[in-house]
Amino acid sequence: MARPSGARPGGRRKPAPRRPVDPPRAAAYDVLTAVRADGAYTNLVLPQVVRQYRLAGRDAAFATELASGTIRRQGTYDAVLAACVDRPLAKVEAKVLDALRLGAHQLLATRVPPHAAISTTVDLVRGKVGQGPAGFTNAVLRRVSERDLDAWLRRVAPAADADPTGFASVAYSHPAWVVEALAEALGDRAAELDDLLAADNAAPRVTLVARPGLASVAELVAAGGEHTRWSPYAVELAGGDPGAVDAVAAGRAGVQDEGSQLMAIGLADAPVEGDDRRWLDLCAGPGGKAALLAALAAERGAGLLASERQPHRATLVARTTASASAGLIGVVAADGTRPAWREGSFDRVLVDAPCSGLGALRRRPEARWRRTPADLDDLVPLQRALLDSALASARPGGVVAYATCSPVLAETAGVVAPVLARPDVTQVDAAAVLPEVTDAAGPLPGTLQLWPHRHGTDAMFLALLKRS
Missing domain, CATH: 3.30.70 (Alpha-Beta Plaits)
Structure with a gap:
């Protein structure tokens, strides 16, 4: 008697052949894994993975949207997934959770048909993790597909009137402490908070x-x-x-965000007294602002020294500024808090201080999940030390630009205000130096604060200070 087609001796069926994993989804999954397991940065690892999979055009754009969008909205998706599984998410294998988040993003935030979002994610798990978790993935995503995003938020987010911070945290996928810090930074325009959080989740051009x-x-x-x-x-x-x-x-x-360009332009255009020949970028890595400053310096007969504490980043600065070498004094690996030059050596100094990065969440979406309030305990003293060093490096009559890609008040007004109380420091009105930038009043008079929802830039802060 003939055996049924596909059956093995003894009546066992052959397993169904595995379908190939869709390359853009596989690339996005690899990005999620690298960000989670290796501490990679989304905007740096994405181009590498896209090249590895030889994606171009629409496939490259789709992989980018899947990876970046999933990381941006991770908090929202985790709240939804937690309602769809029978165990705490911490008990779900990390590699499977990466795929579930990727599938949830397709179901809740893209136009991918539900059957395609589910089947391709199941294929992804089967190919990347194994057959065992594929059925679990299928069951969970089918539950996710039963509601759209608004319906899920009504179920899993706290009531907005009773717990506005909790609602915003889930609805806009920001940790609660970040929501509170951004609301505080907006000050009397805290009604714009929803717009700001939504802008953080929009893919930047x-x-x-x-x-x-x-x-x-x-x-x-x-x-x-x-x-x-x-x-x-x-x-x-x-x-x-x-x-x-x-x-x-x-x-x-x-490639450089417009807000970052304005920080360099603000320093270059601020008025100085006397000579204007020696410029300094105190924290130059990875080199974008240094390259723009060196090009501006060359046009004005000046030269820029770029300093970066970490040698490998100093090498990156040298590579980035190579084309602007006519305006470059050199690149040095030096600790900005312990200057390798004489006090009062420079006419213009930029200190683009290491910060929480909470103003650049559009481009660095993973920062919201990595940073904690405790990070400010280390960052703020470093920022103050760097600003003190920058002021010591500037000559009397010279100007210092203090910039951060964070609007958090501890990193902006909290660093600058004590310096303004010094008798040897005066302030240059940043709005007067950059009059074309409107609706950008900072937390201290004379400072500048950019916002993604108002200006389409990172939330860069700028204070211009002069040695008197």
Whole structure:
């Protein structure tokens, strides 16, 4: 008697052949794993993984959206998944949880049809983890697919009127302490909090900088860019690989958020008394601001010294600034709190201090899950020490720019206010130096605070100080 098709001797069926894992989803999954297990940064590991999978065009864009979107909305998805599993999420294998979050993102925040989101995630788990967890993944995602995002939020988020911070934390996928810190930073405009949190979850457009004397905005526009609102050197790309732009590939232009460009421009345009020949970037890594400053310095007959404490990052600064070498005094690996130069050596000093990064959550989505309030206990003293060092490095009549990519008050007003009480320090009105930037009053008079929801930039803070 003939055996049924697909049956083995003894009546056992052959297992169904495994379907190939979809490359964009596999790439996104690998990014999630690298961020979770290796401490990688999303914006750095993504291009590497995309190249590894040889993705281009729509596939590369899809992988980018899946990875970045999943990490941004992880808090929301974890709340939903917790309602769909029979155990604490901490008991779910980490590799499976990565896939569940990826599937939840497709179901709740994209136009991927539910059957495709579920089946491809099951295939992913089967191929990356094993057959055993595939059935569990299928069951959980089917439960997730029973409601849309709004319906899930009504079920899993605290009531907004009873616990506004708790609701915002789940609905906008920010830890509660971050929600509170951002609300405090908004001050009397705390009603904008929902807009700010939503902007943190929006994918940023790629912004290029045309380094003066090396590339022009017109050249970047001709390569597919669009003019921006604030920086005279900025162009936004509608899509595509920025590395394919000739000026970027040659180092004459670079990828740089418009807010970061404004920090460098603010220092370069602030008034100084007397000589204007020696500039310093005290915390130069990875080199974007240093490259723009060096290009500006070259046009004005000045030179920039770029200093970075970590030698490997100093090497990266040297590579980034190579095309602007005409305005570069050099790159040194030095601790900014223990200067390797004489006091009063520079006319202009930038201290772009290490910070929590909570103003750059659009581009560094993992920062919200890695940072804790305790980090400020280490960061704020370092920021104060670096600002003191920057002021000592500037000559009398010289100017210092203190910048952070965080709006948290402890890292902005909390660092600058004590310095303004010193008799040898006066303030330069940043709004007067950058008059084209509107609606950007900082937490202290004369300071500048950018916001993603108002300006489309990272939430950069700027204070301009002068040695008197």
